[in-house]
Structures are given as structure tokens and as C-alpha cells.
Amino acid sequence: MKDWEYDEIFEVINEDYNEYLTLNRGYRYAIARTSDEYINLGRIEDFIVDTAIGEILITHNKVFIGYVEGIPKRLGMFNPKEAEGELTEEEIKDLLQRINQVIDGLKNAEIDYNPSAEKR
Incomplete structure (x- = not known):
């Protein structure tokens, strides 16, 4: 990872995410803006971003169906071997734990089918 550290x-x-929340437009707006800011940083970075976004999402009462379907699908493609050399062994282990928690959390999330990111 050339531009970022794991943590x-x-x-x-x-x-x-917390900064976008202060704009008082709701958590859906905050998560959408945050997700948009960090797409396509790099192969390994994208797994970390999806994990971080997923950790935030599993704290919400409802999660938009696009996240519930997309994030676990992408995280399921994580291959620890690909991360060797970019992440330490400890970071890979931590990421795998976090990925599993996100996937499990999103499986149990209440699904929101409304695509609007605006506050209700």
C-alpha cells in the first residue's frame, strides 16, 4: 500500500463519516459520501475500505440492500496471499477477523430497500 497505512x-x-454526520443530513448521506470518497484506492485498500464502511453499517438499524449485497460479495474475494508484502501478518489476521464480522453483521442486518441517501 503505497499511500496509506492500514490503521x-x-x-x-x-x-x-462522523464529519458528514455533522452536516445533519442523516447517516445514509454520511455513509454514501464516505463510500464515494474512498473507492478505487487500490486492490488491498479497497478491501480495507469495504471493511471499514461495513463496520459502520452494521451499527445502523437498517442497511441499504446495495451494501448488504455488494460488500460481502467483494469481501468474499479477499485472498490473504495477495496482501502479503502490503500488510503485515498481524494486519492480515486483523483484517480477516474484521471481514468476517462485517459479513456476519450484514447477513443479520435489517434491509432497507429505499435507495435515497437523504434524511427521512
Whole structure:
């Protein structure tokens, strides 16, 4: 990972999400904006981003169907071997745990079918 440190991605995503929440447009807007800011950073970085976004989502009462379907599908493609050399062994282990928690959390999430990111 050339531009980011492992923990830094989690931190900046959470900071930005919380900053977007302060705009008082709701959590759907905040998560949509945050997701949009961090797409296509790199192969391994994208797994970390999806994990960080997923960790936020599983704290919500309802999760938009697009996230419930998309994030686990993408995270299911994570191959720890591909991360060797970019992440430490400890970071890979941590990421695998977090990925599993996100996938399980999204399986049990109440689904929201409304695509609007605007506050209701």
C-alpha cells in the first residue's frame, strides 16, 4: 500500500463519516459520501475500505440492500496471499477477523430497500 497505512484507512473513514454526520443530513448521506470518497484506492485498500464502511453499517438499524449485497460479495474475494508484502501478518489476521464480522453483521442486518441517501 503505497499511500496509506492500514490503521490510517480505518481512522480517516470513521473521521469523515462522523464529519458528514455533522452536516445533519442523516447517516445514509454520511455513509454514501464516505463510500464515494474512498473507492478505487487500490486492490488491498479497497478491501480495507469495504471493511471499514461495513463496520459502520452494521451499527445502523437498517442497511441499504446495495451494501448488504455488494460488500460481502467483494469481501468474499479477499485472498490473504495477495496482501502479503502490503500488510503485515498481524494486519492480515486483523483484517480477516474484521471481514468476517462485517459479513456476519450484514447477513443479520435489517434491509432497507429505499435507495435515497437523504434524511427521512
